[in-house]
Amino acid sequence: MQQVWPVFSIIVLIDYSWMFYRFFFQLPSWLYYMKAGNIIVLLSYTLSFALIESLMVLGLLVFLCLIFPVRYFKDRFIPQGSIQVFVITMLAMAIRQGIDEFSKMEAWILIAIPVLVVLILSFSIVIISKMLERFSLITKWVTSLADRTTVFLYLYPPLGVLGFVLVIIRNIF
Numbered sequence: 001m002q003q004v005w006p007v008f009s010i011i012v013l014i015d016y017s018w019m020f021y022r023f024f025f026q027l028p029s030w031l032y033y034m035k036a037g038n039i040i041v042l043l044s045y046t047l048s049f050a051l052i053e054s055l056m057v058l059g060l061l062v063f064l065c066l067i068f069p070v071r072y073f074k075d076r077f078i079p080q081g082s083i084q085v086f087v088i089t090m091l092a093m094a095i096r097q098g099i100d101e102f103s104k105m106e107a108w109i110l111i112a113i114p115v116l117v118v119l120i121l122s123f124s125i126v127i128i129s130k131m132l133e134r135f136s137l138i139t140k141w142v143t144s145l146a147d148r149t150t151v152f153l154y155l156y157p158p159l160g161v162l163g164f165v166l167v168i169i170r171n172i173f
Contacts, residue, residue, distance in 0.1 A: 005153065006146035007061060007081035011054045013149045016088055016156040019050040037055055041170060043161035049164065051160025057088060072129040079132055079142040080125070087124045 021045055030039055045123065061081045065073045075079055132139050 003077040003081075004058070004062070006078050006143070006150055007085065008054070008058050009149040009151075009153050010082045010085050010146050011057050011061075013152045015050050015054045015057070016160075019046055041166070044166035044170070047097065047160045047163025048167050049165060054157075054160070057085065057160045063086070064121065068081075068125055072125055072165060076129070076132055076139065078146050079139045080128055082142050082146045083128050084121070084124065087121065091120060093114070115134070 023043065027039070030042070034042075061084060064084070065077060065081070095117070
């Protein structure tokens with residue numbers, strides 16, 4: 001359990017930072033036609049979605065840890081998981097770019113994308129495991145980075161929970 005928190009902090013850092021970037025990028029245009037209350041509601045929705053998304057990525061990493069042999073994650077969950085977070089982020093950005101071109105996609109591509117994602121994740125786990133065995137400096141650097149980002153766990157997930165509570169209150173009343 002102690003090795004999960006640093007990896008979750010990397011996930012939270014990437015996910016919430018991207019969410020805040022996109023939110024504040026759009027904020028000036030929203031100020032022209034939205035009231036402050038509506039912007040706060042929108043922020044609470046995005047915060048709660050970022051929390052759910054972060055938990056889903058963490059769940060995916062734990063699932064991968066369970067289905068792959070022990071030698072790939074044994075005593076290296078922090079560096080392996082942290083690097084996998086970056087791989088998953090790059091895959092998500094590539095898929096997002098592909099979704100923008102969704103109208104031009106053929107049916108076989110919709111089947112090929114999940115297969116490609118599984119293959120890329122599988123190969124990256126094996127390759128990163130071998131890389132971490134050979135280069136201990138990378139393991140130390142990534143572990144140090146993950147440990148330093150745990151400070152974001154005190155800020156971002158509570159904001160996500162607060163946003164989730166506001167969404168629930170708004171939808172009930």
